Amino acid sequence: MTERAPNQDADRTPPLVAIRGVSKVYERGRERIEVLHHVDLDIPEGDFLALMGPSGSGKSTLLNMIAGLDVPTEGTLRVAGRQIEGLSATELARWRAAHVGFVFQFYNLLPALSAQKNVELPLLLTRLSAAQRRRHAAIALQLVGLSDRATHKPNELSGGQQQRVAIARAIVSDPTLLVCDEPTGDLDRHSAEEVLALLQRLNREYGKTMIMVTHDPKAAEFARRTLHLDKGTLVEQAGPDASS
Amino acid sequence: MRRHKGVKYLPLLLAALLRKKARTLLTLLSVAAAFALFGMLDAVRVAFDSPQSMVGIDRLITSSRLSLIQPLPSADLARIQSVPGVKAVTFASWFGGIYQDPKNFFPNFPVDPESYLDMYPELVLPKAQRQAFLNTRTGAVVGRSLADQFGWQIGDKIPLKATIYPNRDGSAVWTFDLVGIFQAAEPELRGTEKQMLFHHDYFDEGRDLGQGTIGWYIERVADPARADRVAQAIDRQFANSAFETRTQSEREFQLSFAKQIGDIGLIVKAIMGAVFFTLVLLTGNTMGQSIRERIPELAVLKTIGFTNRAVLLLVLAEAVLLLLIGGLLGMGMARLSLPAIREATSGQFDLTMQTETWILAVGLMTVIGIAVGLPPALKAMRLSIVDALAGR
Numbered sequence: 354m355t356e357r358a359p360n361q362d363a364d365r366t367p368p369l370v371a372i373r374g375v376s377k378v379y380e381r382g383r384e385r386i387e388v389l390h391h392v393d394l395d396i397p398e399g400d401f402l403a404l405m406g407p408s409g410s411g412k413s414t415l416l417n418m419i420a421g422l423d424v425p426t427e428g429t430l431r432v433a434g435r436q437i438e439g440l441s442a443t444e445l446a447r448w449r450a451a452h453v454g455f456v457f458q459f460y461n462l463l464p465a466l467s468a469q470k471n472v473e474l475p476l477l478l479t480r481l482s483a484a485q486r487r488r489h490a491a492i493a494l495q496l497v498g499l500s501d502r503a504t505h506k507p508n509e510l511s512g513g514q515q516q517r518v519a520i521a522r523a524i525v526s527d528p529t530l531l532v533c534d535e536p537t538g539d540l541d542r543h544s545a546e547e548v549l550a551l552l553q554r555l556n557r558e559y560g561k562t563m564i565m566v567t568h569d570p571k572a573a574e575f576a577r578r579t580l581h582l583d584k585g586t587l588v589e590q591a592g593p594d595a596s597s
Numbered sequence: 598m599r600r601h602k603g604v605k606y607l608p609l610l611l612a613a614l615l616r617k618k619a620r621t622l623l624t625l626l627s628v629a630a631a632f633a634l635f636g637m638l639d640a641v642r643v644a645f646d647s648p649q650s651m652v653g654i655d656r657l658i659t660s661s662r663l664s665l666i667q668p669l670p671s672a673d674l675a676r677i678q679s680v681p682g683v684k685a686v687t688f689a690s691w692f693g694g695i696y697q698d699p700k701n702f703f704p705n706f707p708v709d710p711e712s713y714l715d716m717y718p719e720l721v722l723p724k725a726q727r728q729a730f731l732n733t734r735t736g737a738v739v740g741r742s743l744a745d746q747f748g749w750q751i752g753d754k755i756p757l758k759a760t761i762y763p764n765r766d767g768s769a770v771w772t773f774d775l776v777g778i779f780q781a782a783e784p785e786l787r788g789t790e791k792q793m794l795f796h797h798d799y800f801d802e803g804r805d806l807g808q809g810t811i812g813w814y815i816e817r818v819a820d821p822a823r824a825d826r827v828a829q830a831i832d833r834q835f836a837n838s839a840f841e842t843r844t845q846s847e848r849e850f851q852l853s854f855a856k857q858i859g860d861i862g863l864i865v866k867a868i869m870g871a872v873f874f875t876l877v878l879l880t881g882n883t884m885g886q887s888i889r890e891r892i893p894e895l896a897v898l899k900t901i902g903f904t905n906r907a908v909l910l911l912v913l914a915e916a917v918l919l920l921l922i923g924g925l926l927g928m929g930m931a932r933l934s935l936p937a938i939r940e941a942t943s944g945q946f947d948l949t950m951q952t953e954t955w956i957l958a959v960g961l962m963t964v965i966g967i968a969v970g971l972p973p974a975l976k977a978m979r980l981s982i983v984d985a986l987a988g989r
Contacts, residue, residue: 413987417983420900422900422982422983422986423983442904442905443904443905443906446899446902446903446904446905446907447902447904449900449901449902450901450902450903451902455897455900455901457897457986459893461893461894461896461897461986463609463612463894463897464616465612465613465615465616466608466609466612470608470612474609474898474901475901475902477605477606477609478901478902478903483605522901
């Protein structure tokens with residue numbers, strides 16, 4: 354992982370994520386539910402974006418589409434230089450492996466694997482040797498401050514530690530983009546702050562582009578900027594860096 | 598490189614299997630039990646299907662064409678003797694006597710002592726005992742295993758209760774004087790030590806019915822390569838007579854004798870069919886349950902970039918690995934138990950596990966693994982990441 358300065362000049366550099374006219378409609382029987390309505394959004398490289406909004410506002414759906422987990426009904430998504438809305442399931446899987454790191458609310462670690470082996474998981478999809486995989490995983494664990502817990506199973510770790518292992522797993526293959534879905538939703542305040550500080554450090558010191566969905570305004574304060582979604586539409590833009 | 602690619606997923610497969618250790622252990626034990634049974638039963642089937650000894654390849658057996666239990670006239674001996682290619686002839690009958698308790702079953706045959714012992718040189722009897730057998734009308738000889746089983750010694754009187762042929766005096770008990778104990782010439786023929794032989798003349802005169810008949814003839818042919826032609830020639834002698842015959846090799850005769858119980862191959866297949874059907878249901882259910890519990894984990898694998906095909910193969914490999922571990926464990930148990938079976942039956946069941954049994958077993962493990970793994974693997978492959986992560 355290389356140390357990078359965040360991209361402050363979004364006007365001249367093409368955005369890492371360019372969303373144009375994206376809509377998402379779910380059909381349940383005869384019912385038609387529009388979750389996202391013609392969303393336009395640019396996310397520059399090095400950004401740390403918090404997506405907020407009430408339940409059902411479409412923030413997780415938008416996150417899933419940026420991460421290549423879901424496809425829009427309408428509109429285009431260009432992420433990390435690639436138009437992803439038309440990719441097949443296999444192409445999307447390979448694209449995700451190369452470009453996206455995921456952090457979930459409930460950590461989603463494999464319970465039978467040690468922290469080290471959990472972190473190595475994304476590297477199984479690369480051509481790295483076993484020794485290289487071990488070395489990369491050790492570096493990622495060191496970065497999140499859990500070198501001494503490498504051999505521990507998830508049930509031997511606290512919630513905060515499990516989430517840090519999940520973050521190590523998300524960054525181990527040095528993805529272009531980190532997406533976090535309520536990463537502190539299952540943590541106490543102290544652990545949540547530790548996790549958020551870690552994410553902020555990854556963004557500020559290592560230039561990782563991050564998109565975080567959260568309900569928590571305090572969590573959103575760690576981001577560079579915040580977007581609010583309501584009924585599938587972007588309604589507000591704010592954040593510490595928005596005014597600068 | 599390909600080997601390396603597969604091996605790197607092994608910890609992932611083992612982790613999936615070790616997730617619920619007790620459940621995996623119980624499933625492994627049921628797979629092991631099924632394959633232990635398969636290993637033993639297939640060894641029985643192979644023992645019945647393939648000749649393992651060269652002993653007896655020059656011997657033919659002539660029995661009634663109608664049924665094994667249908668007797669033949671003892672007067673036919675001379676006609677069989679006269680068939681070109683027949684070097685020697687003897688005969689035996691099924692007596693079916695019981696010693697003390699029906700569960701003490703062992704074959705006992707009235708024979709013509711001299712010609713019978715000449716016909717079966719693999720039954721090694723000391724000279725003096727052979728002479729005593731020839732000279733003693735009520736004399737009997739038994740194999741070493743049988744003598745050891747009941748603690749018999751030369752000089753003992755052995756009473757057998759007749760089940761087919763009562764004594765002419767109305768009694769069901771026939772008493773024999775033990776005058777000799779024979780041993781098998783080769784260790785793999787120890788099964789022959791479980792029989793008892795006595796005088797046909799004593800039996801024929803003493804029995805209430807069936808005088809002048811015997812059970813089957815045994816011929817030694819001059820040239821084993823021409824045994825088929827000799828057999829046909831013997832049967833032609835008796836064609837269209839009241840006692841038509843069927844002549845076959847000793848091996849075929851033993852098989853048809855055993856097949857009176859039923860078709861061993863069919864019985865083995867039926868039992869194994871039932872066992873494997875149950876195994877498929879049981880293991881299939883376990884795999885299905887295991888995958889249902891791991892839907893979020895599988896969704897995570899797909900999220901971080903495992904393709905649908907990779908997830909399908911992972912689940913299939915997990916099922917095949919489960920079957921291979923349990924199955925090989927069971928086959929190993931079966932292999933280890935065969936010498937014990939041989940020991941316990943004094944060599945009567947001298948079973949060996951052939952390479953074809955191992956190949957068949959590994960093939961079955963793979964096929965059953967794929968069969969039980971395919972439904973959950975397809976489910977895992979079709980898993981919608983968004984729905985699975987949302988718990989829908």
